[in-house]
Amino acid sequence: MTTPVNRRGSVGAPPGMLTGVLACLLAALVIAEVVVAVAYGVSAGWGWQELVDSFVMTNSLMALTFSLCGAVIAWHRPANPIGWLFLADGIGHATTPFANVLAHATDSQLAQQVLVTVSLAAWPWSIGLFLPLALLLFPNGRLVSPRWRWAAIGIVVTSPLFVLEMAGGGEPVSPDLPLGYLTISNFDALQPLWTATEVRNLIAILLPVICLGIRYRRADEAGRRQLLWLLLASVIAILFITPWAFVAGTPILVLLAIPLIPIAVAVAIVRYRLLDIRLVVSRALTWALLSLVAIGIYAALVALLDSLITSQVGRSAAVTVFVALIIAPVLPRLQQLVDRALYGDRHDPARVASRVGEQLSAGLPGVVASIRSALRLPYAGLTVDGVVVASDGAAASSVVPLELSYGGEVVGLLEVGVRSGESGLSSADRSVLGLVAVPLAVAVHATRLSAELQASRERLVAAREEERRRLRRDLHDGLGPTLTGVAFSADAAANLITRSADTVRAVELLARLRADTRSAITDVRRLVDDLRPPALDELGLIGALRQRADQMSIRADGSAIRVEVTAEELPTLPAALEVAAYRIATEALANVVRHARASSAVLTLRCGRELEIEITDDGPPSGPWTPGVGLQAMQERAAELGGTFSAGSTPQGGRVQARFPLPVSTLQVPLEVL
Template identity: 45%
Template sequence: MEDRHGRTRLRTAATYALLGLALAQVTAGSWALATAGVPARDLFRYDMVIDLAVGFAYPVCGTVIALHRPRNPIGWLLVAYGLGHAFTGLSIGLAAEGLRAGWSPESLSALTTIGRHTWIAGASTAFVLMFFLFPDGRLPDRRLRWALLAQVVSMPVDLAIWGRDDWGLFHGTAAQPAYLPVPGGWMPVLREFETVKACLVLAAVFTVMCLRYRRGTEQDRRRLLWLIAGMMPLALSVLLQLFGFPPVYTSCCTLFLPVAIVIAVVRHELLDIRVVVSRSLLYGAMTVGLVAAYAGLVTFLQWLLDPRPELLGPAMVTVALALGFEPARRLLQRTVDRTLYGDRHDPVRAVSRIGERLAGTGIGAVPEAVGEALRLPYARVASKTGAGCGSWGVPDGPTHTVPLDYDGRTVGELVVGLRPGEQQPAPADLAVLELLAVPLAAALHATDLSRQLQHSRERIVAAREEERRRIRRDLHDGLGPTLAGAAFQADAVRNLLAFDQERAAGLLTELRAEIGGAVAEVRRLVDGLRPPDLDQLGLLGALRARAARLSWRADGTPLQIRVRAPDRLPALPAAVEVAAYRIATEALTNAARHARASRVDLRIEIGDGLCLEVCDDGTPVDEETPWRPGVGITSMQERAAELGGSCVAGRGRVKARLPLGGTA
């Protein structure tokens, strides 16, 4: 039965069994070499120590991955590659001991032949497949399967060619290994084929890494950087061979690779690998560039400055390199930093790219743009209104929050995840984030306004449809039957006029009453659409009439209501008149019903807009009961918001402001 990581007892037992087999081979090979008395010089010269070291390091690292990520084939590939080298080291040790002990030539040749080819099989399959499948065990593109198939199918060619690069240790002895038979004259063709195939495989591996880095998440990119960090010593050792260092250093440097792979697969968040890779790439490129430039310039100037090149050439080269070192370092530093840290050293460019994403797909795409621009593992934009605006990545470490302020108030926040190993953002990151906060706050404020506008439109449409439904229902249930009855009575009067005028006169009286009722129903419907007092008395007259009706409470106690306003109001838009009337009457009614007040002041002023304020001197019934706005307060606030105004209500005071422009 599998656990949540995919571990089973069988897989765990197989992992430990393979590790035990590799350690047993390394131990036996080391013992055999020590017993045979092989000189220390030959141990390094013929890569015996390297085979045993690889046979130990790779299985151990592969076991760690296989135990923590059993579904990931990377761990099993490391173990398989290490087993190939472990058996090669074992075969060398046993062959050396067999020569000393006098074993049969057949057994010695078979042992060295198999041992000679096991590490080649491991390198040709497991080692190459590991780069294609790193780090999750899947290809980034199914079209690259041809490269894996070509590598596996061509393994016999690898065995035939690499097997002939003999150690030289057992030449002329009974332990001389045999090779795969190849027809005469085919070896040059096979070597050309091997060269072409190796170039294609390297190109495919490079393509895989580029695809993963470009398409992958921030987590995948950090893992790839760990792999690159593990390969840097290997690349450096190859460079050293060009200057005459022995190839043994190349073999030793391969031991850094499995450690980097374990960290990448199991603990990639251990530290920010970008720092290591950026500095290594920078100074490695500077070193190579300086050496190449020095050698080229010395050669050129010695030819140019004949006959005294030994004096002028080196001096001029030194001056030229000194002048060009700092510009070259800055250029390389910017290139490396842009690759690993994005555009954080160019805040304008970073904000410009994020702004393009903001203008194209909206604020929901900003987190992804921030993460990609600064190579951050996590980013989230949140609005203070409670409506989430999106996130990108996984917050698997410390975070930093940047408040988004607009017009003196905080409208949201930008939360970014820090890179592994960082406890606070770098100054370059902070510069980009602070520069981004200004347009992002404006965009977030505009988004909130747009959302509020949409909600307001939806409420207006809903209210309009509800009002239409009410009018239709009133017309159908009230006015409609009344008019239909009047029509029937009119028909009856017409039929009775010829022979029963007295009866017809009675029906006309009833018809008159029916029509009067219909007129009253029409007036009721009209009054429901707009208060009739506004049309008859105007806003101030309607409010004074309402104040007079509320001057006495139901229990008979008086209530003094004073209306303070200009003597004459300018012509107001119809919507503003209705909203002001509804808000004022609701506030006056609340004061009369719920406040123990003796005086209520209603004040109206006209300036940039219509300002309306209702204050009373009452106190609540229970001082300890918290004040909570009810349905009436909410209705007043919604009426003001529909016109783009505001309404603030508290204990004993309601203040509303309604704009006058564009609402008529």
């Protein structure tokens, strides 16, 4: 089935548009209820205090914030139930003052009782049900884990208790209005139940706050910035609401802290990157701590100076002066402590430089991580020759590159992520980064020199092996045949002299010549074998290793050992790499045959982005190996070509492993497993 569509629009609006329109209509309903309630109260001559005492102002403000924030969330994230829960919350808060003023406007006692009942029972659903559920589902509309579904079920099941407590109290909404239908005659006798209901409300708010803490601990940096908005608003709201619930005489206006929650949720879900929450938290914590200090000092000074100054200049004036004098120097220090907790040590460049210096010995990754940690940056990365050699943190949406110069040459780039809510790096950040850029540039330069030295060393070893290969070929193909011909000639001369029955001395000389020539041939062959094992050229690396494994299958005492060679087909390897791999493998196998009490050994060659050689045996564990000449020689051969080497005992037997990086030209050759 298809939906008719023309160029001007579709016959049916898309689902996203329908949900957005529905959210706007619900928000408009809330606004209309609030306008009617406030307009009636003003026209009826209600003063500000009467509007506050009748909860018209508090409910109206909460209704507007919840509904508008819910509409914004539902418009941008229609699949997220939090927006719809906020809309329902706003409707509940708006219905309370709306039904209240309608009850005043009608003369029918039946209608008044119905409207009073609705007025009393509407807003408790908002506080006891919709708000806790929204907090529990924040920010993605899903529970943090399936185990938390019991918390959600508990909130839903116990929410009618709060409604019954608020609607059944027996106190009229107004002296001019009758009681509602849910009024409980023996309400005071159920006081333990109502106390438990208040505790339930506190738990219903504390559980989502705990859940937010769990989400914060598991989230990445971007998720933590998002959650921090709601955590801050929830803590502030709890601090204000708790006295109102348990302490009689607490002003009703403390409920105006509740609208902070929907505002924080809307910002966190829709535009949490718009403002730097850490800046907000920094200032809020500073003034909160300062306020506590001021209250404490004020109370102490009131008690101390009451009898001394009251009769002279008035208590409040004196105390205010003293408090101001004491608080003035405290604020900068307090702000510094809070900023350090949120922005790191950017106001202490020497401390940052010291931390970076401590990490220089650990390598570039440790330096980059210390820079990001010291400044509380979302991301820091080091790029050298177009390649990211070290990074820490999650990739930020905005990254500022800083050049690292050494000797007038740019040796790398330090890329740092901009904090959320900031358009760029502050002057304090740039000062600190400029200070640490100097040792970091030196470290990058030293690392490049070390890499170049290693590459030069590898080229030197490769050139040496290539030269050895050439010498072997020349000796084998040039000097070898020549000396062999000399030996043949000497044999022929000896035969002729023997037939002619000439001097015995000539025969002896020729025999000596023949012996010397054969000795020279043996020496040449020994030199050739030392330069490069001939089996490598005759059989290749894998064939040479298999030949050597067959030769080692019998120990000197006559006992047998099974040596298995498992290898992948190898590309054409450089001469130096072939020799190093062959020497390490044969030396390791020789150690197994001589020293390990093993019945079998396995030689494995793997070739991917690097050449890996592994020799394992099933001998009994022998504890840590003592490095000898053989192990040192194998380790040096691996280091010469930039490889790694490890050897030691394992619970399964002995193990020797060497890894060699392959040249780029070699990596381009496809490999096939035999």
